Amino acid sequence: MTPEPADDQVVVGVVTGAFGLNGDVKIELHTPSPERFSPGNQLLLDGQPTIVERMRAERNHLVVKLDLIPDRDKAESLGGHLLTIPEEKLNPLPDDQFYHFELLEMSVYSDDDVLLGAISEIITTPGNDVYVVQKAGFRDLLLPALASVVLDVDVARKRMTVRLLEGLEQVEATISKRKRRAERRRANIAKATSVSETDTAQPNTNPGGLRMPIVSHSENEVPWRPNYRKWDITQSDDGTTSSSMAYSVIGVGAGAPLHTHEADELIVVLEGVLEVRINDEIHQVGPDHTIVVPPNVPHGFTIVGDSDARILGFFPIQDPFHHTHYLEGGPANQNEE
Incomplete structure (x- = not known):
């Protein structure tokens, strides 16, 4: 121990x-x-x-x-x-900086004096820390350590006061509609393919019967954001068990607000130019490039230039947007998340 x-x-x-x-x-x-x-x-x-x-x-x-x-x-x-x-x-810090041990387990209140929970973890990113606030019955709330969010820190009272910007609202820990549908599909697949202990193994006389779907990128479009079309390439009912991929066509000026995922994300740029924000850094990324985003790193992007962008997004988990936390604003259908 x-x-x-x-x-x-x-x-x-x-x-x-x-x-x-x-x-x-x-x-x-x-x-x-x-x-x-x-x-x-x-x-x-x-x-x-x-x-x-x-x-x-x-x-x-x-x-x-x-x-x-x-x-x-x-x-x-x-x-x-x-x-x-x-x-x-310890080296002394400026008045607006704090050591992690001073903040862990600190109670967090909104600016209208509502208890949001306590800081259970601090995620360090290149631009700023992110405070993970936990409260029973609610999803974890991720708060960026920014002056616009953190209004006051009282170390002696173990109390932090924050302003919840748009997209930072606390959400009850209910199962999303999308996740519920995915769980039902997985259960149906498991039921249809289960083998009992009394079954006898037989030689595979039909190897061509193995399922390996060829997916059209024009199917399975899901509502997303204005001027941002998105298709889920992988679905849990096509046999995929541990990854997901989406194809998107995004108009100039559209994009994704600042957010984080709990898993890696790969964004492959096929056409167009993305102005990518990773914390406080700005990069312009064009075709034949891949944006690698580690877990819990705040990022977002906007399409710039003269033409729409086409991208592929890959995650090593299923239903990744159930594990997405928006720091500025969610998608048009965020009630589904």
Whole structure:
């Protein structure tokens, strides 16, 4: 069991695994100051003082050698263990910035004094943090850490006051119509193809009977947004079990508002030019390019130029829009989500 940090300790890193044969470990950073892992600095590993012997930065983590970890066997046993510092050693922050530990479990209220829940998780993105607010009976509410949303933070009272912009309304945790239809289709498929324990396996004399649908992109159009036509290429009743794809034709000036998904998204640009917003960055993306959007990264786009755009959108899950959170505004049929 991983020891919990003491109340006066602040987590600056988490051991995620061993690296090499000499006791080096991979560290997931939980601090904006990676120099805390510079050689010679002292940290606490599960509350025990340890000295950093060496460190190098990789793409998504640090590789660190600590004097308390002599070999790979010890390193492998520490996955998930915490590196901390005393709270008194924290660098002071400006008045409008806060450490994550100060915000976690903080109660969140709307500007008309309605309790929205408590912050259960903080998602770090390149542009701004996103606060995950949980409340029993409601879907998770994702709040971007923006001045237009977060009005006041009172650390002493563990209370945050926010303004819910359009698209950030709290939604009861009911099953969407689309998800309910998909679940019924999956149940019917399972019933039709189930094999009982008493059935006898027979040689496959009809390999051509295996279902491998060829899908027309002009079928299965779903209502979406003005000047934005969308067709679901995959359906749960065509045998697809773990992915989804959509084909869209979008007019100049139309697009998608800022939002996040809980899964990866790939957007393949076939025609036209998209002005893509990822957090506060703007990119223009044309044909023969793919936009790769990791989970929970705020993004949106607008079609620019002189012609409509045609795109393919791919997700490694079914019914991805049931897991979409709009930070500015939802689609025209968002009551379906």
